[in-house]
Amino acid sequence: MITHLEGKLIEKNPTDVVIQCNGVGYFINISLNTYSQIPDQENLRLFTHLQVKEDSHTLFGFATKIEREVFRLLISVSGIGASTARTMLSSLSPQQVQEAIASEDVGLIQSIKGIGAKTAQRVIIDLKDKILKTHALGEVSHIRNNTGKDEALSALEVLGFVKKQAEKEVEKIVRAKPDATVEEIIKQALKNL
Numbered sequence: 089m090i091t092h093l094e095g096k097l098i099e100k101n102p103t104d105v106v107i108q109c110n111g112v113g114y115f116i117n118i119s120l121n122t123y124s125q126i127p128d129q130e131n132l133r134l135f136t137h138l139q140v141k142e143d144s145h146t147l148f149g150f151a152t153k154i155e156r157e158v159f160r161l162l163i164s165v166s167g168i169g170a171s172t173a174r175t176m177l178s179s180l181s182p183q184q185v186q187e188a189i190a191s192e193d194v195g196l197i198q199s200i201k202g203i204g205a206k207t208a209q210r211v212i213i214d215l216k217d218k219i220l221k222t223h224a225l226g227e228v229s230h231i232r233n234n235t236g237k238d239e240a241l242s243a244l245e246v247l248g249f250v251k252k253q254a255e256k257e258v259e260k261i262v263r264a265k266p267d268a269t270v271e272e273i274i275k276q277a278l279k280n281l
Contacts, residue, residue, distance in 0.1 A: 089138060090136050090138050090147065091135065091136065092133060092134060092135045092136055093107050093109055093114055093116065093133070093134055093136055093147075093149070094107075094109065094131070094132070094133040094134075095107045095108050095109035095110070095114075095131070095132065096108045096109075096130055096131060096132075097126070097128075097129065097130060097131070097132040098113060100123070100126060100128070101123075102120055102123050103117065103118065103120075103123075104116060104117050104118060105118055105123075105126065105132070105134070105149065107132055107134065107149075114147060115147065116134060116136065116147045116148065116149035117146060117147065117148045117149065117170075117174065118134070118148070118149045118150070118174075119150070119155070119174050119175075119177035119178040120177075120178035120179075121151070121155060121177050121178060121180075121181055121182070122134070122149060122150050122151040122155065122177075125151035125152075126151065134149035134150060134151065135149070135150045135151075135152065135153050135155075135156045136148065136149050136150070136156075137150070137156055137159060137160060139163075139170055146170065148170060148174065152182070154182050154183075155177060155182040157182075158177065158182040158185050158186060159173050159174070159177060161215050161218055161219070162176060162177075162185070162211070162215075164214070164215075165207075165210055165211050165214045165215065166210065166214075167206075167207045167210060168207065168211065172202050172203065175200060175201055175202055176197075176200050176203070179199075179200045179201070180196070180200070184196075185197075186219050189211060189212055189215050189216055189219045190216060190219050190220055192212050192216065194208045194209060194212065197211055197212070236262075236268065236269060236270040236273055237258055237259075237262050237273065239270045240258050240270050240273035240274050240277065241254055241255060241258050243270070243274055244257075244258070244274065244277055244278075244281070249277075249281055253281060254277065254281065257277045257280050257281055258273055258277055260280075261273050261276045261277060261280075
């Protein structure tokens with residue numbers, strides 16, 4: 089199994105890249121998420137997944153190991169092929185996919201081109217437990233777009249608190265009081281940390 093490729097970036101397109109490693113050019117399929125993270129530098133390292141079929145060997149590349157893990161989980165679901173999984177990771181970030189599965193957001197998953205209601209439900213049923221176990225998302229926030237939460241986390245990190253502990257504490261506070269201001273969240277977190 090090819091776990092990653094590191095070499096000279098020869099060609100970069102929104103759906104694929106070519107990396108030259110020791111004189112061999114590898115054509116690697118990528119998501120838009122990975123495309124946006126690839127710097128226009130000469131040297132590049134991508135984590136890979138090799139899909140072997142009867143008639144082809146196809147390489148998929150990812151900027152992060154997390155994106156590769158999410159891709160592998162998605163293709164394990166009946167009805168989700170590699171191209172659909174890549175489309176999902178082009179429409180949403182790996183974290184958004186994890187959050188959507190963990191919070192059972194059928195609408196968000198269904199909003200991706202090529203995924204219907206039944207497939208979206210199957211993705212959630214098949215992957216929710218795996219996502220929660222693998223990525224410690226047991227305390228996934230069901231509250232979206234809370235910028236106060238993000239600002240409070242950032243402030244606590246600047247103050248020197250460990251990110252994981254701060255996230256758990258802020259999550260509890262926001263769950264208890266969803267409309268809390270940044271100041272309230274920070275004050276409460278400082279008392280508890």
